[in-house]
Amino acid sequence: xxxxxxxxxxxxxxxxxxxxxxxxxxxxxxxxxxxxxxxxxxxxxxxxxxxxxxxxxxxxxxxxxxxxxxxxxxxxxxxxxxxxxxxxxxxxxxxxxxxxxxxxxxxxxxxxxxxxxxxxxxxxxxxxxxxxxxxxxxxxxxxxxxxxxxxxxxxxxxxxxxxxxxxxxxxxxxxxxxxxxxxxxxxxxxxxxxxxxxxxxxxxxxxxxxxxxxxxxxxxxxxxxxxxxxxxxxxxxxxxx
Amino acid sequence: xxxxxxxxxxxxxxxxxxxxxxxxxxxxxxxxxxxxxxxxxxxxxxxxxxxxxxxxxxxxxxxxxxxxxxxxxxxxxxxxxxxxxxxxxxxxxxxxxxxxxxxxxxxxxxxxxxxxxxxxxxxxxxxxxxxxxxxxxxxxxxxxxxxxxxxxxxxxxxxxxxxxxxxxxxxxxxxxxxxxxxxxxxxxxxxxxxxxxxxxxxxxxxxxxxxxxxxxxxxxxxxxxxxxxxxxxxxxxxxxxxxxxxxxxxxxxxxxxxxxxxxxxxxxxxxxxxxxxxxxxxxxxxxxxxxxxxxxxxxxxxxxxxxxxxxxxxxxxxxxxxxxxxxxxxxxxxxxxxxxxxxxxxxxxxxxxxxxxxxxxxxxxxxxxxxxxxxxxxxxxxxxxxxxxxxxxxxxxxxxxxxxxxxxxxxxxxxxxxxxxxxxxxxxxxxxxxxxxxxxxxxxxxxxxxxxxxxxxxxxxxxxxxxxxxxxxxxxxxxxxxxxxxxxxxxxxxxxxxxxxx
Ligand code: HEM
Numbered sequence: 001x002x003x004x005x006x007x008x009x010x011x012x013x014x015x016x017x018x019x020x021x022x023x024x025x026x027x028x029x030x031x032x033x034x035x036x037x038x039x040x041x042x043x044x045x046x047x048x049x050x051x052x053x054x055x056x057x058x059x060x061x062x063x064x065x066x067x068x069x070x071x072x073x074x075x076x077x078x079x080x081x082x083x084x085x086x087x088x089x090x091x092x093x094x095x096x097x098x099x100x101x102x103x104x105x106x107x108x109x110x111x112x113x114x115x116x117x118x119x120x121x122x123x124x125x126x127x128x129x130x131x132x133x134x135x136x137x138x139x140x141x142x143x144x145x146x147x148x149x150x151x152x153x154x155x156x157x158x159x160x161x162x163x164x165x166x167x168x169x170x171x172x173x174x175x176x177x178x179x180x181x182x183x184x185x186x187x188x189x190x191x192x193x194x195x196x197x198x199x200x201x202x203x204x205x206x207x208x209x210x211x212x213x214x215x216x217x218x219x220x221x222x223x224x225x226x227x228x229x230x231x232x233x234x235x236x237x238x239x240x241x
Numbered sequence: 242x243x244x245x246x247x248x249x250x251x252x253x254x255x256x257x258x259x260x261x262x263x264x265x266x267x268x269x270x271x272x273x274x275x276x277x278x279x280x281x282x283x284x285x286x287x288x289x290x291x292x293x294x295x296x297x298x299x300x301x302x303x304x305x306x307x308x309x310x311x312x313x314x315x316x317x318x319x320x321x322x323x324x325x326x327x328x329x330x331x332x333x334x335x336x337x338x339x340x341x342x343x344x345x346x347x348x349x350x351x352x353x354x355x356x357x358x359x360x361x362x363x364x365x366x367x368x369x370x371x372x373x374x375x376x377x378x379x380x381x382x383x384x385x386x387x388x389x390x391x392x393x394x395x396x397x398x399x400x401x402x403x404x405x406x407x408x409x410x411x412x413x414x415x416x417x418x419x420x421x422x423x424x425x426x427x428x429x430x431x432x433x434x435x436x437x438x439x440x441x442x443x444x445x446x447x448x449x450x451x452x453x454x455x456x457x458x459x460x461x462x463x464x465x466x467x468x469x470x471x472x473x474x475x476x477x478x479x480x481x482x483x484x485x486x487x488x489x490x491x492x493x494x495x496x497x498x499x500x501x502x503x504x505x506x507x508x509x510x511x512x513x514x515x516x517x518x519x520x521x522x523x524x525x526x527x528x529x530x531x532x533x534x535x536x537x538x539x540x541x542x543x544x545x546x547x548x549x550x551x552x553x554x555x556x557x558x559x560x561x562x563x564x565x566x567x568x569x570x571x572x573x574x575x576x577x578x579x580x581x582x583x584x585x586x587x588x589x590x591x592x593x594x595x596x597x598x599x600x601x602x603x604x605x606x607x608x609x610x611x612x613x614x615x616x617x618x619x620x621x622x623x624x625x626x627x628x629x630x631x632x633x634x635x636x637x638x639x640x641x642x643x644x645x646x647x648x649x650x651x652x653x654x655x656x657x658x659x660x661x662x663x664x665x666x667x668x669x670x671x672x673x674x675x676x677x678x679x680x681x682x683x684x685x686x687x688x689x690x691x692x693x694x695x696x697x698x699x700x701x702x703x704x705x706x707x708x709x710x711x712x713x714x715x716x717x718x719x720x721x722x723x724x725x726x727x728x729x730x731x732x733x734x735x736x737x738x739x740x741x742x743x
Contacts, residue, residue: 073384
């Protein structure tokens with residue numbers, strides 16, 4: 001059974017087809033992680049965005065790390081993104097107290113495995129939600145979102161509570177350990193980003209741009225740009241209003 | 242259907258007469274059609290839950306965020322990929338003039354594959370874990386948490402084994418072929434299998450699970466990680482995610498059209514050269530566009546620009562395929578009246594053109610600023626994976642089933658119904674979600690102080706329409722599966738057993 005000569009071309013087909021994939025992998029997935037901006041994607045770069053916790057040596061405490069796994073298992077990332085885009089409207093929407101939120105930064109996610117950037121906003125972005133609500137609000141919202149926000153389509157995560165019985169209001173649900181961990185993680189999101197480091201803001205410490213008093217807000221855009229260090233702006237925020 | 246058309250016995254250039262038994266193809270197709278009904282229904286449940294969030298309240302494994310990834314991955318890894326593999330088992334032996342190498346190996350591969358899909362789906366739904374149980378947070382078992390990589394690490398290993406077995410069977414069959422020239426459908430089949438295997442391993446590397454094991458059982462927390470983190474992770478995620486779209490679903494579907502479209506209307510292929518251009522440009526361009534899923538995201542600006550530019554270059558492979566399919570149909574348009582397989586392929590071709598054109602423009606920054614994160618993306622995804630890939634797969638199933646089981650199709654009428662349900666269903670689905678996405682995106686863009694919930698409530702009428710369109714799509718899946726099932730189980734007509742074509 002002589003093999004047909006043309007069989008060789010199947011081999012070449014395979015080799016070239018693999019090469020197309022390898023080339024693109026090198027240029028679009030491997031090369032960017034070594035580029036100038038991204039080389040700051042190290043522990044050193046990340047410390048400007050997340051305080052390193054004493055108990056773990058990473059950006060998350062033990063409890064928050066567990067909450068991250070609960071977030072992953074419950075699939076919150078299928079409805080919530082964790083990236084504020086550098087668009088003016090978005091920085092305003094996800095800011096606090098009329099102070100725009102800083103857009104997502106490449107170095108922010110260094111401790112995030114997996115990333116929760118997301119692609120669909122059935123619910124609002126959560127990357128700056130830490131401190132926006134009290135823990136109690138978060139528990140009540142997870143237990144019964146429709147009660148807290150009429151018209152919400154977020155599922156009621158009743159299985160994160162013991163003594164749960166939504167039909168009977170006299171029952172007092174108790175958040176499980178997993179639920180406590182989840183809320184601890186939510187509260188850590190964006191809360192100590194950026195300017196917490198005294199080294200960065202001339203020794204003022206604990207300075208949070210979005211908590212500026214009203215009269216200082218005008219200079220916010222400049223101070224933000226300056227503080228995000230010279231290399232920061234991905235590009236100028238799009239003014240689209 | 243004419244008896245001659247059902248004849249299975251052909252002869253190759255060496256003069257051997259080959260009776261293709263198609264046992265492997267039958268198995269893969271049966272399981273794929275079972276999966277499309279199951280996972281399509283999952284999608285319908287998710288769509289209904291968008292307008293009735295109280296449905297199945299308190300049942301953790303039917304919660305929206307668990308149903309959704311089970312649906313999305315189920316239709317790709319349970320339906321589209323197995324269906325393409327089934328059809329490769331059908332046409333590659335015919336195009337090679339050789340019997341399938343290793344029917345048994347392929348059937349075992351199918352069992353392994355389906356085990357992987359079931360294990361993965363159970364991990365996503367997590368019906369036992371979750372309710373306050375210690376140990377249910379195991380990343381080997383639960384979702385990997387990244388779109389298209391959601392399937393758990395255990396099932397990734399299982400599916401990889403099955404994939405390699407299929408590669409072996411198909412490549413061996415091609416190696417023994419008796420025709421010198423490789424027809425372009427085979428090129429696309431080889432490309433699909435090769436690219437699927439390569440990106441599957443790259444994309445599903447179980448970094449997080451390994452890190453979690455070291456951390457939990459060995460107390461090892463030191464960086465560097467075995468997995469990627471943050472922006473790097475997202476970038477690899479979308480390199481893989483877009484490969485699933487562009488180098489698994491797309492060539493898998495196009496391979497079917499290159500074989501079944503000319504066959505179904507009995508016309509020669511318009512241009513072999515054009516199809517080869519399409520093949521190489523597809524491979525050279527599609528891998529570069531992953532970053533267009535993160536326009537304005539925390540990845541380098543130049544990378545986003547590269548992705549947008551390559552998104553426009555994709556017009557080349559798209560035009561090559563579409564011109565070729567329409568050119569092949571030249572002079573045969575009258576067949577649209579009564580040839581339902583042809584209808585599926587023409588509708589799929591048109592939607593392939595629409596979705597790719599839509600995609601190129603969607604990758605532009607000003608467009609992304611508005612439609613990113615909205616239902617517009619969901620409309621695009623369904624126009625692609627249902628309107629294009631599933632339409633082709635349905636056409637192929639209805640053409641191949643009678644020939645594999647050597648019986649006439651159970652009912653042309655049901656086939657006709659399944660086409661119109663699919664076509665009208667997907668049209669309603671895409672139009673409503675596209676409008677919804679633009680509307681919601683404009684609300685977000687123009688009214689930064691509008692409470693978010695207002696922009697959710699505004700979507701409800703569109704979501705009702707979507708659920709209706711989705712119900713029609715599921716109905717069409719049920720009808721195709723039923724039609725094939727009845728074809729396979731009906732008694733064989735006596736004359737087809739002796740019919741032979743020299
Ligand atoms: C020229 C060709 C195409 C281009 C430039 C393109 C572009 C895009 C872009 C920019 C997105 C992201 C939308 C967003 O997140 O806002 C997207 C999403 C998507 N596309 Fe395409 N597309 C093309 C063709 C296709 C084809 C042929 C398929 C399937 C066979 C497909 C399937 C999908 C899916 C499933 C998603 C959703 C991904 C997700 O977020 O889970 N696309 N496409």
